[in-house]
Amino acid sequence: MSTAFSRRGEDASRRGWQYRLHLDAPLLLALIGVSGLGLMVLYSAGGEDTSLLVRQLIRLAIAFATMFAVAQVSPRLLVRITPWAFATGILLLLAVLIGGEISGGAQRWLNLYVVRFQPSEMMKLAVPMMVAWYLADARLPPNRFQLIAGGILIAVPMLLIAKQPDLGTALLIASSGFFVLFLAGLQWRLLAFLTAVAAAGAPLLWHFMHEYQRQRVLTFLSPEKDPLGTGYHIIQSKIAIGSGGLLGKGWLNGTQSQLDFLPERSTDFIFAVLGEEFGLLGVALLFTFYVIIVIRGVLIAVQAQDTYTRLLAGSLAMTFFVYVIVNTGMVTGLLPVVGLPLPMISYGGTSIVTLMAGFGILMSIQTHRKLLPT
Amino acid sequence: MPRPLTLKDHFLEYRLFTNRAIILLVFCSMLLIVLFSRLLYLQVIEHEHYITLSEDNRVKLQAIAPNRGLIYDRNGILLAENLPSFRLEITPEQVDDMASTLEALEEIIHISDVDRSRFERLRARKPRFEAIPLRFHLDDAEVARFSVNRHRFPGVEIQAGLSRHYPLGSLGVHVLGYVGRIDEQALKELDTSNYSGTTHIGKIGIEKTYEDVLHGKVGVQHVETTAQGRVLRVLRRTPPVPGNNLYLTLDSRLQAAAEQAFGDFSGSAIALDPRTGDVLAMVSQPTYDPNPFVNGIEFDAYNALRDDEKEPLFNRALRGQYPPGSTVKPFIGLAGLEQGITGSKSTTYCPGFYTLQGSSRKYRDWKRTGHGTVNLNTAITQSCDVYFYDLALSLGIDRMHDYLVHFSFGRRTGIDIVGELPGLMPSPAWKRQRRGEPWFPGETIITGIGQGFFLTTPLQLATSTAALANNGQIIQPKVVHAEQTAGSGELLPHQPRIGETITIKNQHHWDEVIQSMIDVVHGARGTARRIGEDSPYRIAGKTGTAQVYGLKQEEKYDAESIEEKLRDHSLFIAFAPAGEPRIAIAVIVENGGSGGAVAAPIARTIMDAWLVDNPA
Numbered sequence: 001m002s003t004a005f006s007r008r009g010e011d012a013s014r015r016g017w018q019y020r021l022h023l024d025a026p027l028l029l030a031l032i033g034v035s036g037l038g039l040m041v042l043y044s045a046g047g048e049d050t051s052l053l054v055r056q057l058i059r060l061a062i063a064f065a066t067m068f069a070v071a072q073v074s075p076r077l078l079v080r081i082t083p084w085a086f087a088t089g090i091l092l093l094l095a096v097l098i099g100g101e102i103s104g105g106a107q108r109w110l111n112l113y114v115v116r117f118q119p120s121e122m123m124k125l126a127v128p129m130m131v132a133w134y135l136a137d138a139r140l141p142p143n144r145f146q147l148i149a150g151g152i153l154i155a156v157p158m159l160l161i162a163k164q165p166d167l168g169t170a171l172l173i174a175s176s177g178f179f180v181l182f183l184a185g186l187q188w189r190l191l192a193f194l195t196a197v198a199a200a201g202a203p204l205l206w207h208f209m210h211e212y213q214r215q216r217v218l219t220f221l222s223p224e225k226d227p228l229g230t231g232y233h234i235i236q237s238k239i240a241i242g243s244g245g246l247l248g249k250g251w252l253n254g255t256q257s258q259l260d261f262l263p264e265r266s267t268d269f270i271f272a273v274l275g276e277e278f279g280l281l282g283v284a285l286l287f288t289f290y291v292i293i294v295i296r297g298v299l300i301a302v303q304a305q306d307t308y309t310r311l312l313a314g315s316l317a318m319t320f321f322v323y324v325i326v327n328t329g330m331v332t333g334l335l336p337v338v339g340l341p342l343p344m345i346s347y348g349g350t351s352i353v354t355l356m357a358g359f360g361i362l363m364s365i366q367t368h369r370k371l372l373p374t
Numbered sequence: 375m376p377r378p379l380t381l382k383d384h385f386l387e388y389r390l391f392t393n394r395a396i397i398l399l400v401f402c403s404m405l406l407i408v409l410f411s412r413l414l415y416l417q418v419i420e421h422e423h424y425i426t427l428s429e430d431n432r433v434k435l436q437a438i439a440p441n442r443g444l445i446y447d448r449n450g451i452l453l454a455e456n457l458p459s460f461r462l463e464i465t466p467e468q469v470d471d472m473a474s475t476l477e478a479l480e481e482i483i484h485i486s487d488v489d490r491s492r493f494e495r496l497r498a499r500k501p502r503f504e505a506i507p508l509r510f511h512l513d514d515a516e517v518a519r520f521s522v523n524r525h526r527f528p529g530v531e532i533q534a535g536l537s538r539h540y541p542l543g544s545l546g547v548h549v550l551g552y553v554g555r556i557d558e559q560a561l562k563e564l565d566t567s568n569y570s571g572t573t574h575i576g577k578i579g580i581e582k583t584y585e586d587v588l589h590g591k592v593g594v595q596h597v598e599t600t601a602q603g604r605v606l607r608v609l610r611r612t613p614p615v616p617g618n619n620l621y622l623t624l625d626s627r628l629q630a631a632a633e634q635a636f637g638d639f640s641g642s643a644i645a646l647d648p649r650t651g652d653v654l655a656m657v658s659q660p661t662y663d664p665n666p667f668v669n670g671i672e673f674d675a676y677n678a679l680r681d682d683e684k685e686p687l688f689n690r691a692l693r694g695q696y697p698p699g700s701t702v703k704p705f706i707g708l709a710g711l712e713q714g715i716t717g718s719k720s721t722t723y724c725p726g727f728y729t730l731q732g733s734s735r736k737y738r739d740w741k742r743t744g745h746g747t748v749n750l751n752t753a754i755t756q757s758c759d760v761y762f763y764d765l766a767l768s769l770g771i772d773r774m775h776d777y778l779v780h781f782s783f784g785r786r787t788g789i790d791i792v793g794e795l796p797g798l799m800p801s802p803a804w805k806r807q808r809r810g811e812p813w814f815p816g817e818t819i820i821t822g823i824g825q826g827f828f829l830t831t832p833l834q835l836a837t838s839t840a841a842l843a844n845n846g847q848i849i850q851p852k853v854v855h856a857e858q859t860a861g862s863g864e865l866l867p868h869q870p871r872i873g874e875t876i877t878i879k880n881q882h883h884w885d886e887v888i889q890s891m892i893d894v895v896h897g898a899r900g901t902a903r904r905i906g907e908d909s910p911y912r913i914a915g916k917t918g919t920a921q922v923y924g925l926k927q928e929e930k931y932d933a934e935s936i937e938e939k940l941r942d943h944s945l946f947i948a949f950a951p952a953g954e955p956r957i958a959i960a961v962i963v964e965n966g967g968s969g970g971a972v973a974a975p976i977a978r979t980i981m982d983a984w985l986v987d988n989p990a
Contacts, residue, residue: 140387182398185390239431242416242424255432260601280417287406294402298395307382310391318398325405332412 022071022367024300027359030292031067031344035060037274037286038345044252045265045273046347052266056347063356070360074368075309078361079133085122086130086153092119093160120161120169121354125361127157127173128315131180136308141185150181165210168326168340175322179315183301216337233269236262237331241275248279266347268339271331286345293359294321300366309365316358323355433609434599437571440590441536441860443617445550445580447626448652448855452541453550454581459537460512462520463505466497468529475527476508482519483509501602505531510669538574538668544661546629548689549622549653549791549853551579552664568592571614574668578689580620580853583792587857590617616860623652623855631983632657635976641943641963642690644836644851645980648949648958650870651840651849653789654984656833658690691832692794696962698824698835699918700757700969701947702778704842704887706822707750709777710765711883718886721749724760730767730815737763737819740919754890755900757917759823766822771813774821775801780876781838781848783830788850788871797834800827825921835947835960841876842891843914843949843958845884848873888914892952901970902946905978911951911985915977917969918945941965946973950981957984 018025039053039060046052096119131150138146154177162170182191206214219231240256249255254276256262265273274282297317304310320343327342329335341348343355416424445454462483469475479485489509496506512520512532520532538553553574556564560575569575571592576582593614598606632643632655643657662679666672671679679687688694710716726744728737739745739759745752753761766774779785784799798804800821802813820826830838833851841848850871857866878884891914895906901917920943944966949958959977966972 137382139382140390179398183391183394185387185394236431238416239424239427241413242420243428245417245421245425255598256428259432259599259606261428261431275413275417280413283413283417287410291406295399298399302392302395307387314391314395314398318402321402325402325409328409332409332416334409334412 019367021068022363023068024296024363024366027293027296027300027363027366030289030296031064031356031359034286034289034293034344037282037289038270040251041270041274041277041345042266042347044254044277045257045270047258048252052347059348059352063353066353067356067360067363070357071363071367073360073364075306075365076368078129078312078364079136079308082126082129082133086126086133089119089123089126090157090160093123093157095119097160097163118350120164120166120173121350123157123161123173124169124176124319124351124354125316125358127154128176128180128312128319131177132308132311132315135180135184135311136306138184138307140307141187142181147181147186147190150177153177154181165213166339167213168338171326171338172319172322172340176315176319179318180311183311183314184307219337233263233337234333237269237272238333240272241332244276244279246279247281248275248277251277253277268327268337268341268346269331270346271328271342274345275331290321290324294318294324297362300362303369304365305369313362313365316362320355320358431601432598433596434603434605436595436597436605438593438595438611438614439571439573440592440614441616442538442553442574443588443590443858443860444619445588446619446621447546447624447629448622448654449625449627450621451626453546453622453624453626455539455541456536457539458534459510460517460532460534461507462509462512463507463531463533464493465503465505465529465531467502475530478526479508479530482523483512483516485509501604503602503604505533507533511537540664542626543665544663545626545633546624546656547579547661547664548658548691549579549624549656550664551581551583551791552577552667553581554667555670577667578793579791580622583790584620584854587620588617590860591615618860619858620854621856621858621865622853623647623650623654624656624853625654625984627987628980628983629655629657631655632976632980633659633661635979636963639963639966639972640684640690641961641966641973642694642832643959643961643976643980644691644832645984646836646840646851646958648840648843648849648955651851652855652870653851653853654957655980656691656853658688658692658694660684660686662686689793690962690964692789692791693831694962695795695797695829695831696943696945697826697828697920698783698830699920699943699945700759700823701835701916701918701945701960702783702822702824702828703754703757703762704891704916705778705781705783705838706762706765706769706774707754707890708842708883708887709774710769711750711886712879713769713773713777715768715773716750716765718750721747722753722758722761722764723747724758726760728760728763728819730819733816735816737816750886751890751893752899754887754916755893755897757894757901762822763819766818767815769822771800771802771818771821774818775799780874781841782834782873783828783838785834787833787837788873789833790852790854790868794833795831797831798827798829824918832960832962835945835962836958839947839949839960840955840958842888843955846876846878848876888952891916891948895948895974902974904970905974909950909978911981912953913948913950913978913981914952914955915946915948915974917974918947919943919967919969920945922965942967944969944972946970946977948974948977948981950985956988957981 039056042056043053130153134150134153135142135146142150154174158170158174161173219234236256240254240262243256252258254273256276257265257273262269262272274286294317297320298314301310301313301317304313323340323343326335326338327340330337341351344352441456444452447453466472485508493506493508500506517532540550540552554577555573556569556575568591572589576585576588581588591614594612595608596610597608600606628645632645636657636659640659642659643655644653645655646652647654666675724739724745726739726742729735740757745756745758748756748758748761752758778799784797786794786796805811805813817826821828837848837851850873852868852871854868856868858864892912894900894917895902895913895915897903900906902915906913922940922942944963946961946969947959949955959980961973961977963972963976
């Protein structure tokens with residue numbers, strides 16, 4: 001691929017190693033920082049289990065390798081495969097609904113005999129790509145017809161995933177699509193209208209929710225009502241974070257996490273372990289990394305040279321932020337419990353690979369730019 | 375792909391995008407501010423609150439039960455102790471194959487179906503890391519067998535605890551009582567914090583009466599636990615304060631002698647030291663072994679005790695209410711003398727029966743041929759009924775009642791064991807109130823010989839006898855001699871509790887009555903002369919035979935033809951040595967027949983055991 005660029009007269013060597021390797025130093029450093037901090041917290045949360053740590057390390061290695069590989073793919077190629085990726089994703093989602101494997105009460109997995117595959121993960125990238133692709137050549141801001149078409153492109157995969165049911169991923173995918181529309185210049189009036197429709201549709205949504213999802217919302221509204229049942233998670237994670245204080249109880253010394261009071265402490269509630277053992281200071285450090293990542297992502301988007309890459313990069317950066325805020329909001333009791341991991345920190349999941357593939361796309365966008373005449 | 379032919383304004387689109395990106399970043403910043411406000415609230419403002427909650431989570435309080443105080447007799451012989459008791463516990467998470475483990479265990483330790491089902495029930499309910507008891511009270515052989523095979527049973531442990539044990543078994547059980555598991559009813563009345571580690575509580579007897587003294591104060595340890603309750607370490611420990619030991623007034627050797635003296639008879643005997651009120655022996659026959667009650671007596675065994683016709687569980691000494699029969703005659707006689715109704719020289723002719731004026735009903739003397747002319751001395755010595763019918767009628771029920779009440783007839787003695795009954799000293803007022811009927815003169819007559827409504831407990835009779843021996847000084851009987859603080863070993867004696875002093879109008883009256891009682895035993899015609907013949911000390915006593923079965927007017931009492939249950943109760947009261955009494959006794963032998971023949975020899979055995987072995 002680099003030969004393709006050379007042919008166009010790009011002098012990669014003149015612009016340093018980042019361009020040769022298609023990596024972005026600030027983004028890479030921040031990602032390594034988050035991963036390092038994450039491994040430390042995970043070691044504590046997992047009860048000093050080294051095998052758990054090794055498995056997470058392998059997963060991180062795969063994720064970073066994926067990121068590196070994706071970064072080599074030029075945006076031009078990405079544009080070309082976008083509709084195919086999206087169509088494949090939709091077909092796979094349908095396949096999951098028909099013959100997917102049930103795990104944890106939800107149909108999310110497709111057994112491809114070699115690997116168990118979650119098509120919804122693929123859609124996290126395919127949806128913003130598709131919407132950006134659709135709007136790439138349009139005159140922005142988009143007109144009403146284009147918005148409705150974009151809305152359908154978002155709604156179809158979202159509903160298919162929500163039906164699995166995987167509300168968290170469905171919301172993430174919807175927001176990634178929404179960010180593309182918003183960045184493309186979605187009219188404020190329309191936005192206000194959509195907000196009103198969403199507010200009016202909330203009771204309807206309630207009607208379509210599964211019992212456990214309703215329970216989560218109720219629990220969020222008043223966790224103390226059911227302290228031993230569904231409210232237990234939130235109560236314990238608030239105790240963990242609150243008791244951590246400014247400086248924390250120290251690494252491996254969090255009583256809430258070490259003595260099993262905190263449920264899901266290696267996965268969705270790992271943020272509470274960080275809050276308990278490293279205090280507000282540790283949380284601030286983590287958010288420094290996160291903010292660097294988001295701002296760097298937005299900068300890459302602003303510097304991007306065409307509409308497709310610009311919209312895609314912006315959406316990926318913002319979706320990452322949504323990821324962070326939904327998880328931390330949930331763990332601190334600001335949002336209802338939605339099963340979303342804390343990006344780069346929580347143990348397990350294929351989501352980390354998808355996430356890093358997204359950063360690979362960002363790096364590709366940044367490092368495949370043409371030199372503009374000064 | 376067909377595209378609408380519109381020209382893109384790249385600069386405008388760039389500006390639009392940058393604007394939107396800035397708006398989103400501002401929005402993100404606002405969300406971050408909300409999140410960090412939340413974190414500030416949780417981690418700084420409410421920090422103390424959450425620290426407390428997290429400590430509450432982590433630190434659990436565990437109660438440590440205090441060791442129960444021991445009980446000794448007056449000579450320091452152990453009556454109630456705490457023995458190590460071994461139970462077998464299994465921690466499920468450490469056992470790979472529960473079924474084969476249980477099977478292998480069964481070969482060396484007896485496991486009943488009850489044990490097994492309780493184990494399975496607990497196992498289903500408790501976390502896997504918690505040890506669950508399989509068997510309680512392993513015997514030494516089982517402990518030894520398990521210890522040898524221990525390596526075969528990972529996760530199976532023997533735990534030692536303390537269990538109440540009564541080394542002398544049934545001896546003095548009606549005084550000691552026993553402890554048992556705390557049941558729901560007891561739980562309602564308990565100081566739950568002080569009993570949070572305690573499994574057993576005094577159910578009856580001394581164990582119940584002195585529960586507060588024996589129990590001690592609970593200890594506490596602060597332990598760090600996981601969310602599942604697994605204890606990791608002890609953070610702080612406040613040791614429990616053991617209960618105080620008790621030294622009883624009871625002499626276990628005397629008690630044994632007294633219980634043995636009863637043979638197969640049911641009944642009760644009380645021996646008091648008249649000077650202090652010390653209960654030297656308190657017999658209620660038959661007895662039972664309290665040990666099976668400690669950890670829950672088996673159903674069949676309990677039913678057998680409960681349904682036994684001889685009622686071994688019934689505490690006759692405190693709760694048995696019997697007609698005192700002729701044993702009240704010295705008291706009635708004393709009442710007559712002190713009230714000036716009779717004199718030592720006054721005589722009555724006894725033809726063998728007594729009739730009220732204008733009535734044909736005959737009140738029989740036990741001696742059908744009559745005693746002839748009797749005075750107070752001969753009436754007491756030979757237990758002439760007619761003399762006392764006449765005296766009772768002259769005294770009248772009210773004066774009789776008022777005088778006898780001073781001797782604690784019809785009143786609780788106030789002994790320091792729970793459950794005492796008051797007996798019944800009848801009066802016209804009582805009869806009107808309880809039965810709504812007037813008092814009849816005939817009832818006065820039979821009250822004079824301790825029959826009719828008149829009921830006493832053995833303890834009451836002994837207390838009254840002690841007052842007689844004490845020249846009118848009532849002393850409340852007590853069974854606890856001293857308390858011993860567990861820590862310092864300091865002895866805190868229980869002082870004698872002096873009761874009412876009966877006013878003596880004329881010392882000669884007392885001396886005369888007591889002389890008559892000495893003549894009962896030592897006189898040539900005394901009803902208890904058989905026990906006086908070879909006595910090395912002088913005894914003042916009085917026999918009694920209480921009717922259980924009302925004879926018809928012309929019916930003759932024939933012990934052989936009457937069912938054992940309906941035979942007369944045999945009674946005897948006594949104190950000795952006369953002049954310087956050191957022991958006062960009341961004996962009631964149920965369905966024993968005549969007082970002189972059965973109850974008096976038992977009293978003699980008890981007095982011998984005390985006086986001969988404890989010379990003054």
